[in-house]
Amino acid sequence: MPTLTKLYTVDEASQHNTSEDCWITIDGKVYDVSSYLDEHPGGDDVILGATGKDATDEFEDAGHSKTARELLETFCIGELEETGTPIPEFKIISKKQQLNNLPQKFFNLSKQYWYAPITVVGLSVGLGYLYLRKKQAI
Structure with a gap:
């Protein structure tokens, strides 16, 4: 039986941006890292700076280990909804x-x-x- 995954909007995830209630989004997944802020080796300000937006690039650029990636998965609370934003049309001008x-x-x-x-x-x-x-x- 497949596990049901909670879907969050970008707006919902971005509202959790304090040290008491901190969510980040990486690769389309939402993580509640509130309890981990004090333990993060880079400091809580690094994580707090990544709230309210897609933090995938910051996470990848930091070069996290396999252990760190496994630890991150323990904080996963759901996934981001796909917004289905239409691709903008390009206007061709001669x-x-x-x-x-x-x-x-x-x-x-x-x-x-x-x-x-x-x-x-x-x-x-x-x-x-x-x-x-x-x-x-x-």
Whole structure:
């Protein structure tokens, strides 16, 4: 008879992110490591930093031993639900479409980066005019 596995959502698992109630997810499985935090050789802050997200990369990068992996399995409380998020569709744009948008892109870019230099030049001309006008009056 197969063992029933509890399914958790990512939101459910991420809510357990304190030193008193700490869950981590690795390779689609959910682990309650609250009781192990004080014993972890790397310190509890390493595990607490991995809560609320998929910690698979951090776990693999640490180079855990076979014994550590077996110990981890004793803390398994379930698996993550598959969200079934659809794969985003890529929009194919031809080179001709890109070239048609080039003047608009240039105009947007020039608007964004030319305000400061134009302002500085305008202020310089205005102040120079006032300075020369005041100098001639003396």
